[in-house]
Amino acid sequence: MAKPSPAVLNLAVIALLIGVAAADTSSPAAYTNHTVGATTGWFFNATTNTSSADYSKWASDQSFNLGDFLIFKTNSNQTVIQTYNETTFRSCITDDALDSDTFEYDGGNAIGEALTVPVPLTVEGPNYYFSDADDGAQCAQGMAFEIVVKHGLGLPPSLNQPPPPPYVEPPPSDSNQTTPTSTDQQQTFYRAGSARGANVRTGVFLFLLCGFWVLV
Helix, strand or coil, rough: CCCCCHHHHHHHHHHHHHHHHHHHCCCCCCCCCECCCCHCCCCCCCCCCCCCHHHHHHHCCCCCCCCCEEEEEEEEECEEEEEEHHHHHHHHHCCCCCCCCCEEECCCCCCHHHHHHHHHCCCCCCEEEEECCEEEEEECCCCCEHHHHECCCCCCCCCCCCCCCCCCCCCCCCCCCCCCCCCHHHHHHHHHHHHHHHHHHHHHHHHHHHHHHCCC
């Protein structure tokens, strides 16, 4: 039986290694909805002063990619804060947060009203989440976690929208344009009246002159 040459064996090994590497780095087949805290949800127990789950542990068991969603099953006693600013995250409050990197997902009009809050993952890299309810006490007691978002399939068309154009101040009003005063209006009226009166007098004069020539 003929044996393959060493060159053929080397090519086969290289092809196998390339295939394994490609399998390890391949993108996910679909986008994923991650229910935060799994069946426990996103809740804080005010009686025991603890979060209902270890959210950091939950996050460490997940793989997050652009286009995925975090689903917060909660109620209006908690808040959902998303930030890309680690300083804001560590502070557990949003007093000094910027509108450009920190977002609050509101909902509910009554205390304890059930809510489902979907949060899209649209920025690659570190993302931070917490509840700033009770002046940040919930966050300090475990209502917080951080994740790292990978590129994956990239953003789907539904989320890959250009940002809105920046706000532009309207041009100032022209200070040279002034509203006509009542005196200006009266002068205009009198000038127009004088012109109309002169035209009437000229017409009467021409009429009488024509009549005079007829009589002559």
